[in-house]
Amino acid sequence: MPTRKQSVLFPELFEEIQRPKPVNVASVPQRSPFRYPGGKTWFVPTFRQWMARMYPKPSILVEPFAGGGIISLTALFENLVERAVMVELDDEIAAVWESIVNGDAEWLANQILNFDLTQEAVIREIKKPPKSRKEKAFQSILKNRTLHGGILAEGSGFLKYGENGKGIRSRWYPATIAKRFLSLNHVAARIDFRCDDGLKVIQEFTERKDTVYFIDPPYTAGGKKAGKRLYKHYDINHELLFRICESLKGDLLMTYDNAEEVKGMARRHGFQMRLIPMTNTHHATMEELVIGKDLSWMDGFPAVHEPKAGYSVQKTKKKRPNKRLHRIANKPGNR
Ligand SMILES: C[S@@+](CC[C@H](N)C(=O)[O-])C[C@H]1O[C@@H](n2cnc3c(N)ncnc32)[C@H](O)[C@@H]1O
Numbered sequence: 001m002p003t004r005k006q007s008v009l010f011p012e013l014f015e016e017i018q019r020p021k022p023v024n025v026a027s028v029p030q031r032s033p034f035r036y037p038g039g040k041t042w043f044v045p046t047f048r049q050w051m052a053r054m055y056p057k058p059s060i061l062v063e064p065f066a067g068g069g070i071i072s073l074t075a076l077f078e079n080l081v082e083r084a085v086m087v088e089l090d091d092e093i094a095a096v097w098e099s100i101v102n103g104d105a106e107w108l109a110n111q112i113l114n115f116d117l118t119q120e121a122v123i124r125e126i127k128k129p130p131k132s133r134k135e136k137a138f139q140s141i142l143k144n145r146t147l148h149g150g151i152l153a154e155g156s157g158f159l160k161y162g163e164n165g166k167g168i169r170s171r172w173y174p175a176t177i178a179k180r181f182l183s184l185n186h187v188a189a190r191i192d193f194r195c196d197d198g199l200k201v202i203q204e205f206t207e208r209k210d211t212v213y214f215i216d217p218p219y220t221a222g223g224k225k226a227g228k229r230l231y232k233h234y235d236i237n238h239e240l241l242f243r244i245c246e247s248l249k250g251d252l253l254m255t256y257d258n259a260e261e262v263k264g265m266a267r268r269h270g271f272q273m274r275l276i277p278m279t280n281t282h283h284a285t286m287e288e289l290v291i292g293k294d295l296s297w298m299d300g301f302p303a304v305h306e307p308k309a310g311y312s313v314q315k316t317k318k319k320r321p322n323k324r325l326h327r328i329a330n331k332p333g334n335r
Helices: 041-052 070-077 091-101 105-114 119-127 133-146 167-171 174-184 198-205 238-246 260-268 323-329
Strands: 060-063 083-087 191-194 211-215 252-257 272-279 285-292
Touching (some): 041 070, 041 252, 041 272, 060 070, 070 083, 083 198, 198 238, 211 238, 238 260, 260 272
Parallel strands (some): 060 083, 060 211, 083 191, 211 252
Antiparallel strands (some): 252 285
């Protein structure tokens, strides 16, 4: 028997809403020597879009929570700014950036190419007290590439199964990592690296109109509290960060977990918000919050709706019947 399909009354309401899809990170040039927990490679296309609409072109990008630094590196390699101020408090990560800036990228590349990676060799190497910043940097890269999730925070263990069952070697691509260090030499002179507190460094630039900020803080309040597991330094004053951001003359973008507490702070400090899809390490699609002064250029992205205004019900005392009026109303002759 032929089945009859019921036609839809308002087909336009049933069309799939075109939401932006998560970025395929394989399409973005990978320039960071780190595989960084919470790394923002997936944000690169949006960052480019933001920078492209700026006139005049900003001179400086400040990245107060640099980590693996993919956003600063993209800005430098693609000549979106003249200079990047990168700030990171973790001393092991800082040693890598300092070595690049101090001209030791080639030394690091050679160390990587000549290291015969086994678990025993890694343990031997990372136990040695480093005699210089560049030695510390090498230890840091080794740990970042062999510890689970690239996490250097306390309690992280070696990759057991890793990629394709290759265990500890599964994230060790010596030729690729060495090449990244060598190419970093092309932009090293334009990096102003500080091992310092990001909140303090941003304030040096408050009055500068030629400066933009990409702010990706560790986030521990509300939500999943993942920041505590991922980073050695995670305890920052988010309210203060928002207050500082409000005072900046230059434009800024912040990325945060999509948490109510964060949305509240963004609203209180007069920022706009959009949601952007990203794929997490478990390949699940999630939405991350983008915060900025004017995000009208992101109009294709879902907006964060303001909470519905609540009705406040005023309590009124139940009126007692007015006996006198009642008597008057019921008086014979007044009925
Ligand atoms: C979410 S991660 C940044 C990831 C980075 N956007 C990337 O693409 O790799 C936050 C970073 O802030 C660093 N950090 C935490 N507190 C800091 C502070 N007060 N000042 C500077 N860096 C800090 C952490 O060590 C961590 O590397």
